[in-house]
Amino acid sequence: MTTKNYVPRMLILALILLLAAPAWAQESKDIVLPERPALANFDLYTALERRQTTRKYKTTELSATDLAAILWASNGVNRADGKRTAPSAHGKQYMDVYLLGPTGNYLYDPLNRKLKFLSASDLKHKVAVQEYVALASHILVLVVDLDKVSEKAGSNERKLNFGNSTAGAIAQNVYLMSAAKKVGTCLVANIKEDEIRKGLGLTKSQIPVYIMPLGYLEK
Numbered sequence: 695m696t697t698k699n700y701v702p703r704m705l706i707l708a709l710i711l712l713l714a715a716p717a718w719a720q721e722s723k724d725i726v727l728p729e730r731p732a733l734a735n736f737d738l739y740t741a742l743e744r745r746q747t748t749r750k751y752k753t754t755e756l757s758a759t760d761l762a763a764i765l766w767a768s769n770g771v772n773r774a775d776g777k778r779t780a781p782s783a784h785g786k787q788y789m790d791v792y793l794l795g796p797t798g799n800y801l802y803d804p805l806n807r808k809l810k811f812l813s814a815s816d817l818k819h820k821v822a823v824q825e826y827v828a829l830a831s832h833i834l835v836l837v838v839d840l841d842k843v844s845e846k847a848g849s850n851e852r853k854l855n856f857g858n859s860t861a862g863a864i865a866q867n868v869y870l871m872s873a874a875k876k877v878g879t880c881l882v883a884n885i886k887e888d889e890i891r892k893g894l895g896l897t898k899s900q901i902p903v904y905i906m907p908l909g910y911l912e913k
């Protein structure tokens with residue numbers, strides 16, 4: 695090989711490595727979650743008494759322990775067969791929970807107890823119509839994948855209904871664990887769907903249905 699050929703080849707190799715970098719860099723930024731979140735030490739009756747919507751939060755970031763507990767409550771695995779804290783039609787797993795935070799955006803992977811790193815871009819300011827949402831420490835995005843709903847549902851409209859129902863159950867789980875952790879939240883339908891799709895790289899069959907801001911209660 696002449697020096698003349700060698701230099702362009704080195705440049706091409708450097709370019710390939712540069713383009714491939716995000717793929718392996720992402721893996722190292724995944725966050726491992728605990729097998730079972732720390733006990734909230736809060737009885738269900740009190741959690742139900744304190745379940746409420748709040749739209750004003752402290753600026754303090756949520757702790758890793760509280761986030762892990764809220765994520766697990768949302769749609770975590772609660773049985774040996776992989777089934778979840780929220781019910782789903784025909785037992786199919788068609789819901790995904792994404793987490794938008796101050797340091798990046800992640801996909802919650804309940805089976806592997808991981809937050810899969812997606813990007814470091816600031817999505818918190820782009821996903822909601824109401825301004826208070828962006829001021830939260832973190833935001834959950836509830837997404838239904840119509841292609842993962844059982845064909846027994848029939849139409850896409852019915853599949854979306856199933857997604858909305860499971861999203862409602864997920865939301866109540868989040869409200870209750872948030873109450874136990876003194877975290878404020880809100881089920882928000884008023885979302886910027888296109889921004890969410892673009893920001894999270896959703897497929898055509900994935901529909902973002904609700905988001906839930908999370909932040910410590912002011913009192």
Ligand SMILES: Cc1cc2nc3c(=O)[nH]c(=O)nc-3n(C[C@H](O)[C@H](O)[C@H](O)COP(=O)(O)O)c2cc1C
Nearest residue numbers: 745746747748749824862880881882883884885904
């Ligand atoms: C389907 C649904 C959609 C909602 N969408 C929004 C919303 O876009 N923005 C918002 O600030 N609150 C939203 N909320 C929260 C309600 O306004 C709130 O639950 C209601 O005022 C009752 O208050 P509570 O949750 O404290 O009982 C929504 C609630 C539900 C159930």
